[in-house]
Amino acid sequence: xxxxxxxxxxxxxxxxxxxxxxxxxxxxxxxxxxxxxxxxxxxxxxxxxxxxxxxxxxxxxxxxxxxxxxxxxxxxxxxxxxxxxxxxxxxxxxxxxxxxxxxxxxxxxxxxxxxxxxxxxxxxxxxxxxxxxxxxxxxxxxxxxxxxxxxxxxxxxxxxxxxxxxxxxxxxxxxxxxxxxxxxxxxxxxxxxxxxxxxxxxxxxxxxxxxxxxxxxxxxxxxxxxxxxxxxxxxxxxxxxxxxxxxxxxxxxxxxxxxxxxxxxxxxxxxxxxxxxxxxx
Ligand code: IPD
Ligand code: CA
Ligand code: CA
Ligand code: CA
Numbered sequence: 001x002x003x004x005x006x007x008x009x010x011x012x013x014x015x016x017x018x019x020x021x022x023x024x025x026x027x028x029x030x031x032x033x034x035x036x037x038x039x040x041x042x043x044x045x046x047x048x049x050x051x052x053x054x055x056x057x058x059x060x061x062x063x064x065x066x067x068x069x070x071x072x073x074x075x076x077x078x079x080x081x082x083x084x085x086x087x088x089x090x091x092x093x094x095x096x097x098x099x100x101x102x103x104x105x106x107x108x109x110x111x112x113x114x115x116x117x118x119x120x121x122x123x124x125x126x127x128x129x130x131x132x133x134x135x136x137x138x139x140x141x142x143x144x145x146x147x148x149x150x151x152x153x154x155x156x157x158x159x160x161x162x163x164x165x166x167x168x169x170x171x172x173x174x175x176x177x178x179x180x181x182x183x184x185x186x187x188x189x190x191x192x193x194x195x196x197x198x199x200x201x202x203x204x205x206x207x208x209x210x211x212x213x214x215x216x217x218x219x220x221x222x223x224x225x226x227x228x229x230x231x232x233x234x235x236x237x238x239x240x241x242x243x244x245x246x247x248x249x250x251x252x253x254x255x256x257x258x259x260x261x262x263x264x265x266x267x268x269x270x271x272x273x274x275x276x277x278x279x280x281x
Contacts, residue, residue: 007114014060014122017055017056018126022126022128023128044098046098049072049095051094057092067087067090069090070091071092071093072093082220084115086117087116089116090113091112091114093110093199093225095108095109095110096200105196107200109128110125111125111199111225118247120225120228121228123224123225125203132200133146136232137232144203151257152209153208154256156259157189157211159190160212162185162189162192162193163204163212164182164185164213166178174217181268181271183271188267198213198222201226202237203226206229214252214268215252223245223247227245230254236258239251239253242261
């Protein structure tokens, strides 16, 4: 018989722990952060990334010793691809937007999701600097500071504001493709924004501040909580090519509705074909 789960209780505990961890970011924002480089100039970590992940994992595992964890900094130390099983698994990005945190650019957050039997049950994204607490439970709606949120009603890409992050640095093979996708967006939308925090940007789609977000080469902890928050707010998160998202190796189009998602996949298909042509020249 499969074990029953008290999602409300899990949520309450997670909410309390994330709010407490938010205080660490608040208190540390203008102090020495012991910044280290993880090998590449833009891949940074501070003592607070590790501290928050350790605290959340330790406290949750004291309460739920059978639960599993996938956290950014622990995974980096273990140096292996995270694996998702059917067991309750907390997916933690202790600071999403570490570079923003280092520079005091106030778009930075803690992202925590709970996945059970490969379904995201809880998503929490908290920006303590702007006091934005985004949350969702599966089939229970999405909220910002306790108030329900909905995605934008715009259905034309030409009237949309789109967030996109150039992930070129991680793989220069993508250079032409990313350039062409950005070029297509600049020509066919109200504009592009790039905030340096995947989790919060997903929440901005959920609250209707932007219509869509596109990024690749990110990780499960960047996406898990925000995906549920968008879906519960009425939006969708799919693979760039249009199919279902692979949560472990995400390439995402997050959109306020199906129409915008379809227009974006079409736009990127055309842009990619152009990239192939240009690569062959
Ligand atoms: C990063 C942010 C950024 C995305 C990067 C991520 P981090 O997470 O989400 O928006 O473009 O790929 O690594 O390192 O600040 O947690
Ligand atoms: Ca990082
Ligand atoms: Ca992240
Ligand atoms: Ca992080």
